[in-house]
Amino acid sequence: MRVLFFTWSYYPAPAGGAERQAKLQAEELTRRGHVVTVVCPRTSRETSGPIENVYVRRLFRIDARPLRRLSYLCALLGFSLAHIRSFDVVHIHLANLQADVIVPCALLMRRPVYIKVACGGEVGEVQRLAKVALLTRWFGLRHASCVQALSQEIVEELKSIGVPSRRIISVPNGLDYQNFAPAGPREKASLRKLLGLPEAAIIVLFAGRFARYKGLHELFAVWRTMNRPTHALLLLVGSADVDDGQPDIENGADLLVRGWTNEIRNYLRAADVFVYPSYADGMSNALLEAMSCGLAIVATRSGAAEEMIDHGASGLLFDARDQHALDASLTRVLVDSRFRKELGRCARARAGDYSIEFVVDRIEAAYMQMMRGAP
Known part of the structure; x- marks a missing residue:
């Protein structure tokens, strides 16, 4: 099967959860014998070419911010009209404005389209594009052959804009379960030395964008005032959102900030607790990893978290913006080492249900069904 896979960024560009998920899916499809071509914007540092048997086509765009998105959408339109006919399936990884450009082209070429909606709630694709949809009427989403929803919240949002239930499938994100495995005591000590982290600390990790909707304001407020062990360390790994107001972030004895890295696995395996106070999400890749x-997981109930985590067994869940509950949850995992380790053991077992092989089984089946039903 020839798959044309559109995404907003691809390795080796700085990779967040959505980008890592795109790479995992494209590579797994290739391992199964499909021919996958990834299309994404070009930056000044990356060029088109093969990466791990996946051909990556990077389209021109103007880097100046006012024209950045518009120039890429124009390039995307030209590429789609010229090339979609050469593929069997079109896959759009993240349902933003690119869907409204690509889907009409695919319909014109009589090719089925699979779209993934990555986030629900106030920063999700459906709500974020509501103003633009006054013109586009969510054309891409409503006319796709199949739309992937990561959570029940997203399912309900899709129905609310007129996407037929029969075209919506619930498929989670996946991960490389063997690669993201716990580190033993010796390996953890070595990783902390490599990363310049204190060996004896209880490390609480947040990984992701430093954006307001990620709940960092509440996390900092709680961390500054909570009663915690003196050797507890809050470690933030990520990048700032330039369009968002940020809390003051400064390194200190109990707070350490690191820039974004494509090797987030090392930080995860060096930590003890993962905190995720986000207000909105689909299914967090960082949380799953x-x-x-x-x-030990401490996370809000946003997105698919309640479907991923059994509260009190494989993690602790709390309502977004509830600082008291966040304080209580962090305190519990920091002071009770036995409970902390048991949460981690159960979380590891639960993550086994989300292997990338299982996820691509579902996507592959959707492709086949779309091709049988394609006009």
Whole structure:
């Protein structure tokens, strides 16, 4: 099968959860014998070419911010009209404005389209594009052959804009379960030395964008005032959102900030606790990878978290913006080492249900069904 896979970024560009998921899916499809071509914007540092048997086509865009998105959408339109006919299936990884450009082209070429919606709630694709949809009417989502929802919240949002239930499938994110495995005591000590982290600390890790909706304001407020062990360390690994107001972040004895890295696995395996206070999400890749690495999870109930985590068994869940509950949950995992380790053990077991092989089984089946039903 020839798969044309559209995404907003691809390795080796700085990779967040969505980008890592795109790479995992494209490579797994290739391992199964499919021919996958990834299409994404070009930056000044990356060029088109093969990466791990996946051909990556990077399209031109103007880097100046006012024209950045518009120039890429124009390039995307030209590429789609010229090339979609050469593929069997079109896969759009993240349902943003690119869907409204690509789907009409695919319909014109009589090719089925699979779209993934990555996030629900106030920063999700459906709500975020509501103003633009006054013109586009969510054309891409409503006319796709199949739309992937990561959570029940996203399912309900899709129905609310007129996507037929029969076209919506619930498929989670996946991960490389064997690669994201817990580190033993010696390996953890070595990783901490390699990363310049204190060996004896209880490390609480947040990994992701430093954006307001990720709940960092509440996390800092709680961390500054909570009663915690003196050797507890809050470690933030990620990048700032330039369009978002940020809390003051400064390194200190109990707070350490590191820039984003494509080797987030090392930080996960060096930590003890993963905290995720986000207000909105689909299914957090970072949360899933932290579970697989055997970390004790403290997370909000946003997105698919309640479907991923059994509260009190494989993690602790709390309502977004509830600082009291966040304080209580962090305190419990920091002071009770036995409970912390048991949460991590159960989280690791639960993550085994989300292997990338299982996820691509579902996507592959959807492709086949779309092709049988394609006009």
